[in-house]
Amino acid sequence: MNFIDKLSAAWARNDSLLCVGLDPDLARFPAHLKDQPDAIVQFCKAIIDATADLACAFKPQIAYFAALGAEDQLEAICRYLRDTYPHIPLILDAKRGDIGATAHQYAREAFDRYGADAVTVSPYMGSDSVEPYFDWPDRGVIVLCRTSNAGGSDLQFLDVGGVPLYQHVAKLVAEKWNRNGQCALVVGATFPEELAQVRKIIGDMPLLVPGVGAQGGDVAATVRAGRTANGTGMMINSSRAILYATAQEGEDFATAARRVARETRDEINRYRG
Secondary structure, eight states, X not given: OOHHHHHHHHHHHTTOOEEEEEOOOGGGSOTTTTTXXXXXXXXXXXHHHHHTTTOSEEXXXXXXXXXXXXXXXXXXXXXXXXXXXTTSOBEEEEEXXXXXXXXXXXXXXXXXXXXXXXXXEOOTTOHHHHGGGGGSTTSEEEEEEEOSSXXXXXXXXXXXXXXXXXXXXXXXXXIXXXXXXXXXXXXXXXXXXXXXHHHHHHTTOOEEEOOSGGGOOOHHHHHHHHXXXXXXXXXXXXXXXXXXXXXXXXXXXXXXXXXXXXXXXHHHHHTOO
């Protein structure tokens, strides 16, 4: 099963457009985990188990692991996801972008080392920097388009032939790079009007949508702008708001994460149509 098929099945199986981001921050871990040598594995496994029936994808952000020298724990988490929840797509959030020979090594890292179903990449260096990822025809290539951060406008709104650059990227990916049906785009929930413009350009191509939860993106506006005709088409990511949910009385961190994940999933579903 390729990435797009697995994602479509996960949308249906869990009735969910929620992507759970895995951004482990030791400073925010429960006290009983902080001194454990495999704290990141324990924490992420607990989050995964608590939310697996509520998510359409999981998205570990590689920087949170690499900064701690914890790539071995990332490998263990990815292996756990593949073995325990093989029906849920695993997206490696790496935002890679480099010349072709180096891009091939990044693709090997994502797809062979970590076994990811999809990886995020930057389009800035052009088609030959993305091409190597297509050598894995069953995997997804998720291209940065209109990012959720305010500074994204510095470049993404530059005029390119009468349209902003982010729209040019959307059109380029939809019409040229997606020839094998492997592509998706990153478009932030913090810009619902631009999200709607991208949806018009790309048709039913999937969108990875960061920016809800801690970043404050409006769920209703996001879903209405980015959904496809059948009410799917998006992986709406929430990371910190779920991972570090404030526990209510009697809750541990995983139970609190499940509660917030369910609330987010259900809020998304209210606007799917």
